[in-house]
Amino acid sequence: MFLSQKTPFYYIACLFVFFFGGLFQPGDWYEGLTRAPWNPPNIVFPIAWTALYTLIAIAGHQAAKSRDVRLISIWWAQLLVNASWSWVFFHQHWVLVGLIILITLLFLIGWFIVRSYKLSLTLPALLMTPYLFWVCLACSLNLYIYLYN
Structure with a gap:
């Protein structure tokens, strides 16, 4: 299954992570935090993540299809790291650990993009680029919360 080339498998994995993350909602704790002035309205997050998980699944x-074990491993690693953030941040309220997770995620996404380009796989690299930018935004929001709360 690790090297499965079946498209639904990657969608199912992303759906699982999407719904797992959805188990841990911001709630009163988050509402009471001082948040960055550039923080998007809460409604933006599920819309953005729906689009991003679709792109992530296609990239996976x-x-x-490339059968490159390293690239596939990086994809799975970023998905697992991604899955941990909502639980760590919203459920445990571990803001610094959440920030570390996001920095790790940035590294993994960047590595995936670079590795894709090295393998002449432009499509997966391009599909992961909006995700990279979104996680940069998330990192800035998490850092702001860490610094001002």
């Missing part, structure tokens, strides 16, 4: 399928 493209990575699997």
